[in-house]
Amino acid sequence: MSRLWLVLLSLAFGAVLAAEPNAVLKAGVFDPARIAPDFTLRGSNGSDVTLSRYRGKLVLLAFGYTSCTEVCPITLAVLARARKELAASGADLQVVYVTVDPARDSVARMHDYLANFDPSFIGGTGTERELAAVRQAYGIVATKFPAGNGYGIAHSSSVYVVDRDGGLRAMMPYGHPADDYVHDVKLLLKK
Amino acid sequence: MIARRRLWLWSAAAAAVLALSLWASLTPVAVGSRDEIFEIPKGTWARRMAGDKVEILPSTIRLTLGIRDILVLVNRDDVPQIFGPVLMMPGQSFRLPFGVASRYQFACTAHASGQMTVIVDEMPATPWARLLWRMGTLLRSGRWP
Numbered sequence: 001m002s003r004l005w006l007v008l009l010s011l012a013f014g015a016v017l018a019a020e021p022n023a024v025l026k027a028g029v030f031d032p033a034r035i036a037p038d039f040t041l042r043g044s045n046g047s048d049v050t051l052s053r054y055r056g057k058l059v060l061l062a063f064g065y066t067s068c069t070e071v072c073p074i075t076l077a078v079l080a081r082a083r084k085e086l087a088a089s090g091a092d093l094q095v096v097y098v099t100v101d102p103a104r105d106s107v108a109r110m111h112d113y114l115a116n117f118d119p120s121f122i123g124g125t126g127t128e129r130e131l132a133a134v135r136q137a138y139g140i141v142a143t144k145f146p147a148g149n150g151y152g153i154a155h156s157s158s159v160y161v162v163d164r165d166g167g168l169r170a171m172m173p174y175g176h177p178a179d180d181y182v183h184d185v186k187l188l189l190k191k
Numbered sequence: 192m193i194a195r196r197r198l199w200l201w202s203a204a205a206a207a208v209l210a211l212s213l214w215a216s217l218t219p220v221a222v223g224s225r226d227e228i229f230e231i232p233k234g235t236w237a238r239r240m241a242g243d244k245v246e247i248l249p250s251t252i253r254l255t256l257g258i259r260d261i262l263v264l265v266n267r268d269d270v271p272q273i274f275g276p277v278l279m280m281p282g283q284s285f286r287l288p289f290g291v292a293s294r295y296q297f298a299c300t301a302h303a304s305g306q307m308t309v310i311v312d313e314m315p316a317t318p319w320a321r322l323l324w325r326m327g328t329l330l331r332s333g334r335w336p
Contacts, residue, residue: 028262028287034280139278141298143305154305156298158276171277173287173295 025170025187026180033167036061036160037137041098041130044110044123049096052166057094058188059162060172060181063140063155065101066113071157071174079159080118082181092164092189095121100135100142100155102128163188215325216318226286227254230265231272231279248275250302253331254289255324257314262287273300275307 036051036059043049051059060079064072076097083090097114099105102125110123125131135142142155157174161184169188172181229248238245254260263286266272266279276297277285289295292313299307315324328336 024288026288026290028277028285030277030279031284031286032282034283137278139273139276141300141305154298156276158297171285171287173276173297175293175295 025184026176027161027170027172027184029170030168033163033169035166036162036168037134039098039124039130039134039137041124041126041134042107044107044114044121044125046107046111049122049124051096051162054094054096054162055166056164057092058164058185059160060093060095060185061138061160061162062095062097063100063135063138063142064097064157065099065153065155066105066109067101067150068153068155071155075157075159075174076114076117076121078176078178079121079181081178082185083118083120085178085182086185089186089189093185096124097121098124098131098134100131100140100153102126102131161188163191212322216322218321225257225259226261226263227252227259228263228265229274231268231274233267233269235268236270236272248299248302248307250299250304250306251308251310254309254311255314256289256292256311258336260289260311262289262309275299 038050038052040048040050051061062072062075062079064075066072076095079095083093083095086093095118097110099110105123105125107123107125110125114121114123124134126134134140138160140156142153144151144153146152159172159174160168161170161172163169170184172184231247235245235247248264252262254262262275263284264274264277264279265284266274266281269281271278271280273279274285276299279285289309289311292311295309295311297307297309298305312324315321325336328334
């Protein structure tokens with residue numbers, strides 16, 4: 001009899017959890033999710049970085065450039081904090097940061113830049129043509145503008161969420177705090 | 192006699208406006224769905240190729256927390272489309288909830304400015320704010336919330 005009560009209680013608890021409104025992602029969700037366009041670029045860790053190699057992990061995919069002064073430092077700091085807050089489950093999370101500025105973002109420069117935020121973050125660079133193809137596949141905007149003696153690049157600032165099966169599941173707009181990433185990553189890692 | 196009748200009519204009209212204003216300010220705003228939906232209809236790409244200037248997504252979208260705070264984009268066309276800040280496949284939808292009142296800027300190639308703005312307002316909590324919000328929504332969208 002007590003076992004029956006236990007089963008009923010578990011079912012009721014499960015129903016409450018399922019109805020929990022927080023079960024909705026904070027990020028924008030694609031329905032249906034398509035397979036994230038694959039790419040292979042030169043990785044900041046010295047070897048090639050291929051997106052599909054991260055199947056089984058959750059990937060947060062960001063686009064930017066190391067000379068960015070406004071958007072990228074904030075986005076990467078937020079992602080680093082989220083990964084830290086995730087503690088052990090952060091090991092199932094991979095941040096991939098693809099440059100929109102191959103002329104300045106060499107492998108070494110990206111490695112040093114990303115190490116300031118989290119040594120596990122991986123940068124991807126390549127030729128202008130390779131990177132343009134990646135941007136087109138994800139609908140990323142990157143437009144040069146004159147700044148000082150050089151140039152800046154206005155670029156899409158959202159972060160794509162690729163699930164464990166390689167599905168392009170969601171997109172987190174710029175400005176969300178680390179807690180929102182932690183919330184969504186935990187939910188997606190449970191599934 | 193006519194003056195008295197006119198006075199009565201004006202008084203009735205004023206009473207009706209007052210009653211409506213009281214209702215609009217005191218009744219909490221309740222909606223069936225919090226989705227603000229924009230759809231790319233089938234054939235949009237073909238129309239654009241034929242030279243039609245098709246604008247679906249306004250450059251500024253106004254949402255209100257707790258009332259209409261989920262932006263839903265749907266691509267019903269046969270080809271991929273850049274819709275607001277996202278690239279969407281045919282038949283795909285994108286559902287973006289907003290939890291903080293603020294002004295959000297998105298890069299968007301669909302607009303001449305290259306930007307799309309989403310303004311998210313606080314939920315109108317006081318009677319005066321509710322009245323203003325209802326009137327503003329009526330003027331902007333032509334529908335009584």
